[in-house]
Amino acid sequence: MFIVSLTYQVPLEKVDVFIPEHVAYLNEQYAKGHFVLSGRKEPRTGGVIISTISDRNKLNDVLAEDPFHREGLARYEVIEIVPTKASEKLEFLV
Known part of the structure; x- marks a missing residue:
């Protein structure tokens, strides 16, 4: 699982x-x-995406399709996490 933080560059x-x-x-x-x-994000400096894609290369390919990426509008920081605990509503992520 990945957390993707976008920061606008324009x-x-x-x-x-x-x-x-x-x-x-x-x-x-x-x-x-x-x-x-x-x-x-608040203030509006970018956004955040949580992805259940398990392969970093596949995630990179998916993010490359984003028009924000294609147009050079945002910088992407990708953080991989291994969920080990979640609320009942989010147990499907663990």
């Missing part, structure tokens, strides 16, 4: 142009079961 006006395409990308990844949570 002004929000440029990011906003690609929000609809980014949301479509997220919807596709949710439908494929690759992502289980995502949202923007």
Whole structure:
């Protein structure tokens, strides 16, 4: 499992142009079961994605499809975690 932290590298006006395409990308990844949570940072400096993809190379390929990545709008920090404990609602992640 991975936590992906995106940090915008351009002004929000440029990011906003690609929000609809980014949301479509997220919807596709949710439908494929690759992502289980995502949202923007507050303040709005980027976003966070939690992915259940288990292979880092596959995750890299999936992230490369993100229009934010393709357009150079965000920097991506990827943190791998091995879940060992979760609330009842999130036990499926362990």
